[in-house]
Amino acid sequence: MSIDIYEIAAEALSLAEARKGSLRGILFSLKGKSSGNWKSAYALAHETQRFHEVLQAAIEECATVLELCEGLRERKLWWLVRVLCYDATIGSGRKKVRSRKGSIARIVSKNANVLQDAIKAQHGGQWQNRNELLGTADGVKGLPRYARVNLIKGTRERALSIYKDEGYEVAVDEHIPNLLIFPRGTDLHSHETVGRGEVILQDKSSCMAAEATSPQPNWLVLDACAAPGNKSTHLASILLSKGSTIRPCVLAIDRDEKRFQILKDKVKTAGAEDLVQCTRTDFLSIDPAKKPFCDVKAIVLDPSCSGSGLRNRVSVSESSNREHMKRLGKLAHVQKLLLKHALSFPNVVVVSY
Structure with a gap:
């Protein structure tokens, strides 16, 4: 053929x-x-x-x-x-x-x-x-490939053993304990550990929100703009490793239909369906006084914006910059609303923005 x-x-x-x-x-x-x-x-x-x-x-x-x-x-x-x-x-x-x-x-x-x-x-x-x-x-050429060990399905020691046995050059990140570092250009997308959800391909910057939140055992955490889902499963992984027994321990919210489906798929692949409750809704429409939201102790607020990939951004033309400034003005207003709403939850002690 x-x-x-x-x-x-x-x-x-x-x-x-x-x-x-x-x-x-x-x-x-x-x-x-x-x-x-x-x-x-x-x-x-x-x-x-x-x-x-x-x-x-x-x-x-x-x-x-x-x-x-x-x-x-x-x-x-x-x-x-x-x-x-x-x-x-x-x-x-x-x-x-x-x-x-x-x-x-x-x-x-x-x-x-x-x-x-x-x-x-x-x-x-x-x-x-x-x-x-x-x-x-x-900024890109020197960046390594990062991969987070999903503690819901495996351990760092097991993942390291598998990769080293297969001849991969791999190290552990000095700041995030379950984040593995591979040389740039390493392609793990078809690796069985990724397919099984034992390891999740996730940049270091994306891992920082959950680490900075540092949820404590039995906290209920809200991921306000959750898709594609890596932060939600990371939060669940941290809470499980700390001995949390409440189910669910993470409320994952996203309003976009297509991205919400990706979120659900990621949660399923990570084996976190009983830990992460996915809800398709607008974060701004949530009533903080109602259950289960009134019990939320921490909120991760990472809305998408034109600053995606800031580590690689360089100067742009003047006309292009004007367009960006207009869009950023609108985004700033929305982000302000989101942040004010996050801070209105009655039992929240940590907001990672």
């Missing part, structure tokens, strides 16, 4: 990553399977590999595409996302990506502008030649 150039490129890259041969050799072996221009597939695979780190950094700045990737288990599908991202942003195939059938292409196409903006941000807001992009993601 013949397949299109995107699938050819993705299959070749996944096989090369698995050390089944050189990328060039694998592409030649797949030549007979191509339903399109094989030379285009060849170029697409090599260019995606060449700009891999730039693309990966952009994906990590786009929540929708990152969430899509986190739900994929096959290496080939992960590479398909990267190949499509390349052609929709750095390459010249945005129209082809838009016309391609399938949910992956649809999501990449819909978020192409966000991905392109993230790539531009790595290079001061613009680039004249795509070769300039190579080696420009200064």
Whole structure:
């Protein structure tokens, strides 16, 4: 059965990553399977590999595409996302990506502008030649891959043993005790520990809210803007490790339908369904005087905003900056309302904002 150039490129890259041969050799072996221009597939695979780190950094700045990737288990599908991202942003195939059938292409196409903006941000807001992009993601290139051990399903010692036995270079973060550090570029998305929910791929910055909250045994904690769910499961993991016996111990709130489904899926994968109660509602609509909210001891308030990925942000053009300032003005008002509401809960002793 013949397949299109995107699938050819993705299959070749996944096989090369698995050390089944050189990328060039694998592409030649797949030549007979191509339903399109094989030379285009060849170029697409090599260019995606060449700009891999730039693309990966952009994906990590786009929540929708990152969430899509986190739900994929096959290496080939992960590479398909990267190949499509390349052609929709750095390459010249945005129209082809838009016309391609399938949910992956649809999501990449819909978020192409966000991905392109993230790539531009790595290079001061613009680039004249795509070769300039190579080696420009200064804040990103040095960042390692982080992975949090989910204490609901496993232990740090077990996770370390598995990774070291398989030859991974891994260390423990000095500030967050159950956060593992791998060299940048380490791809764990298809690893069985991630698939089983024993380890959760989560950046260090994302882990800080739960650690800073430091919930005490049998506290009821509210995650106010919970999707995609990593903070909620982290809070549950901390509470369980401290001996909490109340169920649920975390109330996870999100109002967006699609993100709420992702939240529920993450909680299920983490084995936290009895620990985390998911509710689809607007945080501002909650009455703090009513049960169970009147019993909440801590609130994690981390609403999404245009500051996502601040560690990688650099200067932008003046016109773009004006647009950002307008949007930030609106966001500031909403964030002020959210924070005031969080502080109105009668028994809250900690608000992590």
